[in-house]
Amino acid sequence: MKGGYTGKMLFVNLTSGSIEEKELTDDVASKFIGGYGIGAKVLYEMMKPGVDPLGPDNVIGFITGPLNGTGAFIGGRYIVVCKSPVNGGWNDANSGGFFGPELKKAGYDAVFVSGASDKPVYIWINDGKAEIRDASKLWGKDTVETLEALIEETGERRLRASLIGPAGERLSMMAAVMNEEHRAAGRGGPGAVMGSKKLKAVAVRGTMEVPVADPEKLREANRAIREAAQNGPMAPVIKAFGQLGTGMGTGASALSGDTPVKNWGGVGVVDFGEEKAHKLDAAVMDQKYRTKKYACANCIIGCGADYEVKEGKWPLKKTFRPEYETAGSFGTMLLNDNAESIIKCNDICNRYGLDTISTGCTIAWATECYENGLITKEETGGIELTWGNADAIVDMCQAIADDKGFGKILALGSAAAAAKLGKGAEYLVTVRGIELPMHDPKLAPGYARTYYTDPTPGRHVKGGTQTNQARRPDKYVYEGTGDKDLKMTSGNEILQLAGLCLMSAFTGMRDMAVQLMEPVTGMKIDEAQQIAILKRTMGIRHAFNLREGLNPFDIKMPKRAVGEPPQAEGPLKGVTVDYKLLAENFFEAMEWDVETGKPKKESLEALGGMEAVIRDLYGK
Amino acid sequence: MVSDVLNYFKSFADTSRMQISAKLFSMFRHYAGVDQVTIDLESGATVTDLLDALAGRFNNPAFKNDETQLMLMINNENAPLQTVLKEGDVVHLLPILGGG
Structure with missing residues (x-):
């Protein structure tokens, strides 16, 4: 690849203490791009189904996108992948800050960690050199203290670290992977996976230059982004986000x-x-x-x-x-x-x-639960909920x-608390054990499809038709949504895989990821290729779940989120979302069988790079 | 402000005008510097006319441009831009989606 990648991935086994570099081939990079695309390709082939998410055979990956570290505007996000301890399925979570670009400048596109250590450790990567270090003195520290201690120990004031706090050490199912004190790859329990490996942190420092295929064209693309953000029709929104967050x-x-x-x-x-x-x-x-x-x-x-x-x-x-x-x-x-x-x-x-x-x-x-008498003041230890x-x-x-x-x-x-207590299930608003995020599908029905059928379910950042949908008059028409959903989701997928922040969409600039990918990597990605990339990167995550016995059509959607029954008052009164039809439409557009849930064999064969999935779903 | 007050009192005698209350949230409140404003409009005016008036009042395109993530409620119910307003309507200006 001409730019955007170091071409190297680091594989660390904490049981054996081995550290191995492997090549990220141009073929894999062009087919799976980065982030959870490459993460899913690696984990699918490294892991067997049925492994304990909190055991040594789970693999956790910290993966950059090709735009990280290149100077591409709004291109600083990286992704953490693992098998989720919450539901035993695929998990990815992304975070901003500076970790992703720093990892790339330290010489690696990704770090994958398997095995488990007996004692607390951290991985220290400094300009192409990696080592496993003792973290006994860091264990028990909060995220801010840990970062300070890492800086003190290494003497590298400008290091960046992806790390856990005490919640991850204690294997909380809600434990996040944190960076820079307040940036979080939060969802699905990745912090608990780090904790289960006694991995306190991955600390990185890099001063190497990330290659860029055409620096002048990248500057032009950046200028166009700045122009859209400052003077385009969305400028008031971007300005407000910059001021108010x-x-x-x-x-x-x-x-x-x-x-x-x-x-x-x-x-x-x-x-x-x-x-x-x-x-x-x-x-x-x-x-x-x-x-x-x-x-x-x-x-x-x-x-x-x-x-x-x-x-x-x-x-x-x-x-x-x-x-x-x-x-x-x-x-x-x-x-x-x-x-x-x-x-x-x-x-x-x-x-x-x-x-x-x-x-x-x-x-x-x-x-x-407390308000309805299911949980008592005695149980809460006197806290009046x-x-x-x-x-x-x-x-x-x-x-x-x-x-x-x-x-x-x-x-x-x-969800697990309700199961442990044996009560309160009627008040759960979760999808496969994950609490739903803060966007109501009754206002923008596209969320229902992504909450329900994305292989990383219950997330608000997974594409779909919801962008700008809230005010569209046709938003409650559920027939024929598949192609539009496919197109919009593929645009979102490439954005995330590239390492762009979802906020970039608010600039109103179309296909920003594609426009940045060409000058950075040299890859021209047309619409058909975008859709093929989506079918690979979503398909392999989906297959990861299928081989664990998890089919999205088995998910029970929380009724409140989809208006069953509809609300009796307010702006969303009377709305019930036909999430099943939205999902079926999308499955058909993805060339996934609606009955079995499987991606169709001929589609997988045409995509390329999906050999392991074909073998698992259809035999040799 | 004086003209607002005069228009307000004139409106009682003038059925060709109406008073619309606009409640401003999020970036709209930020740009306007106030959380509520009363706008004098011709009878038969639409939400678009209201937004034009707000854009003029506060000299900011955030109120006018159709692409600014604008979400509208009239009397607590979602409403399109083409909605014809009537005397006493309360219009909420909200962002189309919260972010993040």
């Missing part, structure tokens, strides 16, 4: 019906209301707490911010602005309008390494982080 619309979106309310059982305009919505508006919170702007690598939007809470119950010297998903999970989902409690919960999750969506939504589930009780929310979040008292049960996540 993703949380700019949390309260407002509760009113529109986008952000779920009261564990998905409420109606925003009725149960949350305008006054509370205003309190969660980032424009309001920023006036009081914002100290500094934060931007990930090569990002011209910069949607993050440092916060400081000077007084009150939960003062914090340096913390970070809660993202939209966090403000929804700890705010609207709990009828909580206390901004400082949300900032505190965000801080707890960041420091202990917890996924804010699952943690907040698990507390919302427990609160509904009533709607909007900010003190109780912070106390329970801390209990989950500390893995103490009732928090020990909730640290399992809501």
Whole structure:
């Protein structure tokens, strides 16, 4: 490949202590691009079905995209893949910050870790040299302390690290992989997989130049992105995101019906209301707490911010602005309008390494159970889990982080907690054990298809027709959606595989990933190739689940999320989403058999690179 | 502001005009610097006319451009841009999706 890749992947086995470099071939790179595409190809071929997600045979990968480290705007995201301990299926989660570009500059496109260590370790990669180091002194430290300790031990002030906090060490099913104090590859329990391997961190420092196929054309592409962001029709939105962050619309979106309310059982305009919505508006919170702007690598939007809470119950010297998903999970989902409690919960999750969506939504589930008498004050250790009780929310979040008292049960996540307690299943809003994120499919039905059938189910970043769908008059027409879904999802897939942030879509610039991929890698990717890439990278993730016995059509969609029964009032009243038809349409467009769930053999053969999948699904 | 007040009182005698209350959230509140505004419009005006008026009032294209992720509710129900407004309507300006 002319650029974008180092062509090298690192394989570390923590049981044997072996470290091996392998080539990332041009063939694999061009067919699977990067991120979870390459991750799925590697894990599918390395792992056998049925392995314990928290055992040594699970493999966790930290994978860059080809745009990482090249200077391509908004191209700083990397992806963590593994078999999920939550549901035994495929898992990928992505994160921004600076880790991905730094790993690339340190000489590797990806690091895959198998086996398990007897004692805590970390992997140190410094300009092409990798070693396994003792992490006994790091074990027990929170994410901020761990980063500081790594810097002190290595003497590399500018290192970046992908690491876990105490939640991952304790194998919480909600444990995230964190980087730079507040960036999280959060979902599906990847932090617990690191913890099970006694892997505290992957720390990297790189000063090598990442090759770029055509630097001048990359500069031109970057100029076009900047022009779209600053002067295009979406400029006001991009500017607002840069100033206010993703949380700019949390309260407002509760009113529109986008952000779920009261564990998905409420109606925003009725149960949350305008006054509370205003309190969660980032424009309001920023006036009081914002100290500094934060931007990930090569990002011209910069949607993050440092916060400081000077007084009150939960003062914090340096913390970070809660993202939209966090403000929804700890705010609207709990009828909580206390901004400082949300900032505190965000801080707890960041420091202990917890996924804010699952943690907040698990507390919302427990609160509904408590309000309905299924969980008692005795069980919670005196914490009164009533709607909007900010003190109780912070106390329970801390209990989950500390893995103490009732928090020990909730640290399992809501679905596993319900199973352990033997009650509360009727209030779960989960897909295959994962709490749904903060976008209601009744407003944008495309989410129902991705929550239901993406091989990484229950996520809001997996393509689909939902982009700009909320206001479209035809959004509740469920027939004939397959081709559009296929096209839009393929665009999203290439974006994520390339290492772009999903926020890049808000620039309104079409096919940004493709326009950057050509100058960076030399690869021209047309629409047909994009769809072929999707069929490979989604198909291999899907096949990973199928060989584990997991078929998306076996998933029971949470009824509240799809309007069964429909809401009686508010902007989404009367809406029921035909998610099954949306899924069938998509399966047909993907050339997946609707009855068996299998990708069709002739389609797999035509794609290339899917030999292992064909062997598993159809024999030799 | 004086003209707003005059228009408001004139509207009681003038059935060719109407007063529409616009509630601003998220980036709309950020750009306007206020969370609510009353706009005087001709009877029969649509939501698009309201947005044009807001764009003029606050001198910001965020209110006018169709591509700015705008979500509208009229009296707490979703509404398209073509909706004809009537006296006393309350219009919420919201982002089309929260992000992140």
